[in-house]
Amino acid sequence: MxxxxxxxxxxxxxxxxxxxxxxxxxxxxxxxxxxxxxxxxxxxxxxxxxxxxxxxxxxxxxxxxxxxxSPSEPLGAVVRRAADTPDWTDPDTGYLRRQISTPAFPVDITEVLLPARARVPMPAGAYAFIDQLIWVLEGTLTLVEGDDTHLLSPGDTFELGTPQAREFVNGTEEQCRYVVVVIRRSRP
The missing domain is CATH 1.10.260.40 (lambda repressor-like DNA-binding domains)
Incomplete structure (x- = not known):
């Protein structure tokens, strides 16, 4: 990798x-x-x-x-081997992002591994210019948006709405694996 x-x-x-x-x-x-x-x-x-x-x-x-x-990649690359898939780990939480799509692809697809008992807060600004969908593959993800809490299980999806601060929480003893799909909005 x-x-x-x-x-x-x-x-x-x-x-x-x-x-x-x-x-x-x-x-x-x-x-x-x-x-x-x-x-x-x-x-x-x-x-x-x-x-x-x-x-x-x-x-x-x-x-x-x-x-x-993501590192820039040449246009036209069709196959990226698993060993060549870039990843990044948050030094504070151990949260791992594996970039599935290439930067040239019109949609960002990212696999996330959220360790047991990890909490990752994200500021509202992180969502200002994107539309985002979360798809849980394994484990349980708790998504906190202000006073609302959404408990997501394998197979569940969640389309994020208006930009606001959110917290991604794995309150279990097992790793949670989910996919983030991002569509970049046109800039005004």
Whole structure:
């Protein structure tokens, strides 16, 4: 299995996205709610961002988490072997994202492995420019949206609505495996 960090790497992609917009560190910090110091450390490769931080940065940059995490690949690639499928693990929770679709494909398809007893909060900004569907394959996923709690079992799906802060929770002793399908909305 390949790591999701490629030759340019996540630090380089964040820097390239920021500077490509003509944004300073302060502007990205303001837009994302992530401190300027933390963004600087990430861009220099001195800190590994958590899923929450990546969610905030991707929302501010109007990208899906997949677009920010995935190495660019040549157009026209049809077969990607399991051993070449990029993945990324959140250093805080052990939450693993395996990128099933390539960046050139019009829909992001990501397999997620959520460890037993893990909780992954995601900011509303992570959903601002995407439509997302969750499909549980194994285990139990509890999705918390404000005062609403949704308990999802294998085979259940959930289409996320209006962007809001959410928490993905595995309250069991078994790993939860689910698929995230993301459609990128056109930018206004």
């Amino acid at each position: 390949s790591t999701i960090i490629d030759d340019l790497g996540l630090p380089g992609r964040i820097r390239a996205e920021r500077t490509g917009r003509g944004w300073s560190l302060a502007r990205l910090a303001e837009e994302s709610g992530v401190s300027k110091a933390m963004i600087s450390k990430i861009e220099r490769g001195q800190s590994s961002p958590t899923a929450v931080v990546i969610g905030k940065l991707s929302g501010a940059l109007e990208l899906s988490m997949t677009a920010l995490l």
